[in-house]
Amino acid sequence: MFWEKDIETMDVSELRELQLDRLRTILIRANATPYYSQIYKQIGFDPSDVKSLDDIQGLPFTSKNELREHYPYGFLAVPRDEIVRMHSSSGTTGRPTVVFHTMRDIDNWANLVARSIYMAGARRSDVFQNTMGYGLFTGGLGFHYGAEKIGMMVIPSGPGNSQRQIVFMQEFDTTAIHILPSYALHLLDVFEELSLDPKKDVKLRMAFIGAEPHSEEMRKKIEDSYDIDAFNSYGLSEMCGPGVAFECPEKNGLHVWEDNFLIEIIDPQTLKLLPDGEEGEIVFTTLNREGMPLIRYRTRDLARIYPDPCPCGRTHRRMSRIKGRDDDMLIIKGVNMFPIQIETALMKFPEIGRNYQIILETVGHMDELTIEVEILTPADDMRVYERLRGHIAEAIRDEVLVKPKINLVQPGTIKRAEGKAVRVVDKRGKN
Ligand code: AMP
Numbered sequence: 192m193f194w195e196k197d198i199e200t201m202d203v204s205e206l207r208e209l210q211l212d213r214l215r216t217i218l219i220r221a222n223a224t225p226y227y228s229q230i231y232k233q234i235g236f237d238p239s240d241v242k243s244l245d246d247i248q249g250l251p252f253t254s255k256n257e258l259r260e261h262y263p264y265g266f267l268a269v270p271r272d273e274i275v276r277m278h279s280s281s282g283t284t285g286r287p288t289v290v291f292h293t294m295r296d297i298d299n300w301a302n303l304v305a306r307s308i309y310m311a312g313a314r315r316s317d318v319f320q321n322t323m324g325y326g327l328f329t330g331g332l333g334f335h336y337g338a339e340k341i342g343m344m345v346i347p348s349g350p351g352n353s354q355r356q357i358v359f360m361q362e363f364d365t366t367a368i369h370i371l372p373s374y375a376l377h378l379l380d381v382f383e384e385l386s387l388d389p390k391k392d393v394k395l396r397m398a399f400i401g402a403e404p405h406s407e408e409m410r411k412k413i414e415d416s417y418d419i420d421a422f423n424s425y426g427l428s429e430m431c432g433p434g435v436a437f438e439c440p441e442k443n444g445l446h447v448w449e450d451n452f453l454i455e456i457i458d459p460q461t462l463k464l465l466p467d468g469e470e471g472e473i474v475f476t477t478l479n480r481e482g483m484p485l486i487r488y489r490t491r492d493l494a495r496i497y498p499d500p501c502p503c504g505r506t507h508r509r510m511s512r513i514k515g516r517d518d519d520m521l522i523i524k525g526v527n528m529f530p531i532q533i534e535t536a537l538m539k540f541p542e543i544g545r546n547y548q549i550i551l552e553t554v555g556h557m558d559e560l561t562i563e564v565e566i567l568t569p570a571d572d573m574r575v576y577e578r579l580r581g582h583i584a585e586a587i588r589d590e591v592l593v594k595p596k597i598n599l600v601q602p603g604t605i606k607r608a609e610g611k612a613v614r615v616v617d618k619r620g621k622n
């Protein structure tokens with residue numbers, strides 16, 4: 192059941208002691224980085240004064256901006272010679288942010304991924320197909336090393352080439368897969384094109400889905416369509432990549448590996464710390480990293496902590512699924528909403544297909560919200576969907592308080608992104 196029972200089920204007070212011990216070490220180590228040593232001087236901070244986990248609140252937050260400004264080596268805590276790997280985060284604008292790992296960091300990361308997927312039920316007898324991107328993106332290599340540590344046979348298929356993915360699944364009896372949730376839905380279209388049934392014609396039993404926001408309804412759709420268990424995997428390059436938080440078999444929140452990451456939830460406006468249970472921005476401090484310690488890193492991801500213990504026996508606290516990044520929030524006709532809320536309403540309709548997009552336009556001086564959504568089976572006459580359009584519009588209005596226009600389109604019409612799904616096209620002010 193457990194990859195590392197002692198650590199995973201550690202008494203909470205012992206876990207806090209371990210965290211404090213590691214926090215002290217990491218704060219001292221951070222003093223070796225050009226960036227934090229300068230911050231310590233500016234605010235007169237001495238890491239040896241730290242007596243409790245709360246003392247971290249005396250330190251400023253670190254954000255992507257600082258990573259960019261001090262690119263490339265401003266956060267390095269070891270000589271460059273000790274670095275064995277670089278990764279980069281998937282941001283699309285501006286300078287990239289890069290993260291560096293020592294050999295020990297890579298081993299530790301692999302162990303966290305192994306711990307996560309073992310918790311979900313992966314075993315060495317599994318055949319594991321990794322459809323995430325290999326390269327600068329952490330999803331591919333991160334899972335690859337973790338799965339090998341468990342001893343699974345890894346098929347490093349990488350993304351794309353969907354027909355070949357299915358051929359691999361069939362020929363090598365893939366039982367576990369790592370996949371973007373949006374790609375898992377798209378692959379269903381390809382199964383159909385090949386006249387194959389994902390429930391019967393392949394031996395898949397579990398999927399690790401993550402790297403992009405997705406709703407509980409999306410998970411259910413994936414589980415039902417493939418007849419598998421799907422587990423939510425959360426991580427970000429700045430912490431390591433996948434292996435930061437992961438669902439256990441309870442599928443009710445993601446255990447944050449607190450021996451490695453100190454989690455805080457803050458109000459993104461006031462920057463005040465929020466109590467467990469309240470939703471806000473996740474802030475992480477690396478507790479066990481050599482190459483590049485990060486202190487109070489603002490993820491921009493919104494979630495909350497579940498304060499109650501998990502029936503699985505693990506004591507590491509759980510966080511909710513990610514609602515979105517704070518910059519994903521849409522303001523339409525003055526109303527705030529997140530794409531995942533629209534997805535939640537959409538996924539309840541069995542007629543709905545495998546892709547959707549949220550389009551924002553200005554019509555006159557008003558915002559207009561259009562949801563373009565693929566239907567499941569091709570239709571000769573789209574008029575038969577008149578009633579469905581009305582029902583979907585109402586379901587979305589109930590969820591987000593704005594009534595959208597619904598544009599139903601044929602399967603496969605909406606352009607798919609190469610990597611993480613692009614759900615929102617904001618044309619406001621441009622037409
Ligand atoms: P990257 O560092 O490029 O791998 O991107 C990390 C970001 O992807 C996170 O900060 C989240 O915004 C998003 N992300 C990763 N995993 C999940 C997940 N399971 N659910 C929602 N968003 C996720």
Ligand code: ZN
Pocket residue numbers: 439440441446501502503504505
């Ligand atoms: Zn659990």
